[in-house]
Amino acid sequence: MFWSKIWFFVVAVGAAIALTVALVMPRPAQRAAVQEETRRLTVACGVINILLEGDARNRVDLAGKFARNEDIERELADASAQATLDEKRMKTVRGIGETVMDGIKGKRNPAFAILIDRKGRVVARVRYEDSEFGDVLAGRPLVDDALAGYLRDDIWMFGRTTFLVAASPVIKGTEYVGAIVLGHKIDTEFAKKIVGKSLLVELGFYLNNDTLAATEAAALEQSTMAQGVAKLKGPELATDCTNDINTPLAVRAGGDSYSALVARLPGEAGARGAFYSVFAKKPAEIGFGATLGGATKDDLGFGSFPWILVGGGFLLALGVGIFLMLFEADRPLRRLAADTVKLAKGDSERLAEDIHPGKFGSIARSVNIHIDKLGREAKTAKKDLDQLLGPAPEGSLGTIDLLATALPSIRPGGAAPAVSPPPSEFRFGDSGSQPARMPTPPPSRPGTPPPVRKTPPAFPAISTPTPQPRPPQDLVGTGFEAAGNNSPSITAQSAPPLTLDDDILGGSQAAQLPKSPESSPRVDPYFRQVYDQFLAVKKSCNEPTSGLTYEKFSEKLVKNRDDLIAKTGCREVRFTVYIKEGKAALKATPVKEE
Amino acid sequence: MHRLALPVILVSVVHHNTAANPVHGKIELPTAPERPPPTVKGFVDRVENPKKPIQGVPVTPLLLVALEKDGDTAKPESPGQVKWDLVGDSFAKPVIGAPAGAQVVIRNTSNTARTLVALEDPKLIQTGLINPKIGERSFNTTEPKIYTITDKDAPHLIGRVVVVNTPYVANVDAAGKFELDVPEGSYKLRVFFKDHWLAQTETVTVAAKGKTEPTIKIASLANPTEKAK
Known part of the structure; x- marks a missing residue:
């Protein structure tokens, strides 16, 4: 998975870079747009300033032409010589001004004209407050300059109305006789x-x-x-x-x-x-978003978009990703699955750890560890049962059969069971219809001395009915305690271990235990059958049977069965009667599945 | 001469009460200063007309002559009233003299309403529009001082009131001549130009009888304060 993670990281980094680029890319464009807008406004502003200057030159030229009108020169010279100005003169001069202004139609026609004598007095106004005259405009820079001989322009305001004005001196012969002012309104x-x-x-x-x-x-x-x-x-x-x-x-x-x-x-x-x-x-x-929204079909055309590059990159990323997934995940997983199937089928007793890389190897190791643990527990359980009941008779299922249905046939703990467990439909009630099976001798195991074989009686394997689940109790060291299921005051730890004979044949402690009515076992056909077999074997071994009652015997069997079920989780416990060292012995075998 | 003579006579007649002798003086001016650069420009620079040289700055409207009695620093008695016409975008006289204690009456004879203010003393003139044609505004002078009167809406409109400690003050005409009626005695003649007193002074002795015709040749119109700087 290492390379898959690296690849995922690389693809994620690539995607992050692509997203960053996509988000950042409009910013330079925005800056460029702002700069372009600034440049456009600056250029336009400069152009307008030039146009206004050009317009001012044209207006000054127009004022100069206006001032060169001979009638105006004459009238202003006459007015300059007068101490006061009268209305008649005003009207005369205004009429001349009107005529001159009419003559410049077609060009940029001024909004007004003011004719000023040498003293700075208004002789006449044309088209703006044209009834006013006699006031002095000298003092305004434009008029003072014009009276001094300059041509120039200015911007005047009359109230809220603004005019671009141009002035020119009026010269008659060699004398300054006044000035004229032309105004153009600033409007839309x-x-x-x-x-x-x-x-x-x-x-x-x-x-x-x-x-x-x-x-x-x-x-x-x-x-x-x-x-x-x-x-x-x-x-x-x-x-x-x-x-x-x-x-x-x-x-x-x-x-x-x-x-x-x-x-x-x-x-x-x-x-x-x-x-x-x-x-x-x-x-x-x-x-x-705006950039994306502004994209057109042409932008995505093959001529303008590197589809081959993008498609190739996509396929490369996809291909490498799929390859790494197959190489590092799918194939090892299939291999592990196949290995576990082999394990389940019993074709192998452990998962092969070395062939599974990475985490799959860890899984295999974990499974193997658990298998080993179960094996050790099975050995322990067998040892406990052997200690409790003696080694399994030759051919009996023994404790080794405890995991017969969960472990492979070949286990580290010992050989395969000599006798397969009875079919699930087997019942003690059906024992008569089932053929009696002789237990096969178990293979010799290290550390476990083979039992002394005498004439083993042929006893049918009988399964107990499935009991109700009970709280687990520790079986180790309990032996055949006489504690009943419903006697919590007497625990396995508090009771000293008893031998089978002591227990079943009326051991002192077992005999001293109070018997509650609930703990009195009823006559169970299976237990009865085992009891009968046990009794028969004891007699055949010339062992005393006095004190051996069915009630005590079945009580021990129930206790033993419940303890085994609680510890091993098995469904049934099968009891086998055999001869051990010339004495009758009883072996309990847990059966996990039918 | 005809426009300048009127206020000269007005001032001198109003303030004289004893036997006075006419003083007809003349100011000889240096070469007129060149027209300064425009304070307000248009889109394009001003250009000279091709037909005639540019006229220099008219100096005489900006001149004022005052005769002060030697050793007499007392305020004039009954200085009376000084009338000053606002005729449009300028005053009839850009500079006018007023004896200390005189009342200055500004008459707006133009077509435009104005709001005048004295830059040196904003409270000198009552605020408010002075109506065109008929509007008047007056103020009293107390001490010798120069007041700059203007309209903030028309910064080009500037006039100066020169308050002096003598009743003998007059403008000069375009030829540089002035006329005063002055009692017999010795006087110091001072000349005011535009916005400052010239450093140059002359002594004028007025005889008991006859016309006195002093001629004062002005060496420089420069402001002595600025020159010192």
Whole structure:
């Protein structure tokens, strides 16, 4: 079994490794997916920043063209020369502005235009609060720069509305006469236009916890994004997208999870906390189940899956396992089974230990140990009976017949029984119908002197009826005690051993024992027959028979029978009358099976 | 000149009660400093227009002239009221002088409601929106000090109130000229630029009769404190 265990261990380790690999494999894929998502968001964020810069250049160019309109130059020069501005002038300038804005249709049409004179006063507004004029916009960095001669852009907020603004100085001849400001609203349309369809991300513009515009209506957790923006401290806003500390944020919108990368917006709005976010729905977690669920038929095709390798490995594992099972378990087991069958049939008296490997050898050794034990017990029992009743007569069953049905015919304890036990159907009542059998002389055994053979009477082997089970009692040293079955006060240990004659022929102790009514044996035909035989043999040996009564004799037989049954577990006890050293003797033979 | 003259006259008229002689001075400025980098940038850097050079920083709106009587450190008597207009995204004058003890009244003539605060003393101006067109907010000055007034929602909106221990304080016009009515005597002329007093001072003697026309040539507009650093 050693190699089977090794193989089982190897297969188990292989299975554990395979399971570990199966569970671990999605993790690198998940990391790769996260990295890919981060890369995608970073790229998209950078692209959007570039697009916003490009849009700003276009708007600045547009403002420059707007400022080069001669009518605007003229009107702003005139307004700059006035101490106060009136509504009539405002309407005139506004009309010119409307005309110019209409002329730039088809391009990116601004949401509003503001025309400012050299002093920074608003001469007119077009399409946004267009009735207001005269207030001073100088002071705003964009306007101050434009009045100084710069073209630039900014992000302004009017209330909750955010505008991308661009300004240009208005120069008439060699004089600065004012500036114009064009504004483009940041709205959903603008966000969608910036993102386009190729970036595969969403875009949102936010001011702290307020959404200014977004391509998707999902209400993202803006507090999380605002916290992310707060970490961005560097002066270069253009590097926000690639900043190492700026990693995609996990934000939720309703039941959906998104990854969002934030970047600050520049200008006045940026100074107030405005930012934009590039976000996308998080891909599903790539776990073992998801990986398995994502497999397609193509993944299991012969072209993409190493079926030969997997199948070969499976067959190899199976084959080696079966071989080892046969080699180390099945075949030795069959061998042991066959060996035990031989043992049962009596073809062998022991199991062969050397031919059975491993545990099977242990089983064989254990069985052999028990066989040896039983043999020793049989010898002991025989010795006890021999001591009790004398050696078995030649040809009698003797104590050696005690295990006749459980042990092989050839046993270490002695030769095979000379006389086979009587058939189970044999009864004392049937003794007349059975032929009388003479006991065959037993083979000589070492240490056991052969009995002196005189003329052995031919007595039939008579079996006793099966008694009810009784508590076991120690037979050793008891001899033919006169204790009755129902006399617990008198035990075998308390009674001294008696000789057969002392006992049966009215020994002092046996005669002194009280006799209870229950212990008085009734006349048993078998016991009576044995008694008669015993009496006859005694007479033939010229032994005295006075005092020998059937009651005492049968009582001893019952006691002897019960003790033997209790000790050996036999079913029956057969009594044989024989002559020992010129005297009548009685031999009890346990019969285990019929 | 026309926009600057009004507050100059206003301040000097309000505070004079005795025979005063006109002082028509002129500040000769050094080369205008270059426009600093933008504090707020857009998506793209600002670019110069191809037609005309960039204008320098206008210095004169940021100048203030004060005449302090030699050895007189007492607060002006009955300094009166100083009115200061908020005209949009800036004050009509980015810097204004106020005698110590004067009341400064800020009038919001713009279209936008503002919430103003003095950075040096947040409790100086009553909190709350100042309504457009008609809204006013006033505060009293006590000691010579420089107050920076701004709107936290519009950080670009900055004005400074310069409280001085003399009633003779005036802005200068685009040409660097200023006018004050000052009693006879010897005075120390100090110049305030943007957010600091210049280290340079001049002594001006006002005669009993006639116009006094001092000309002060400014050597540097630098902040002496920063220069010392």
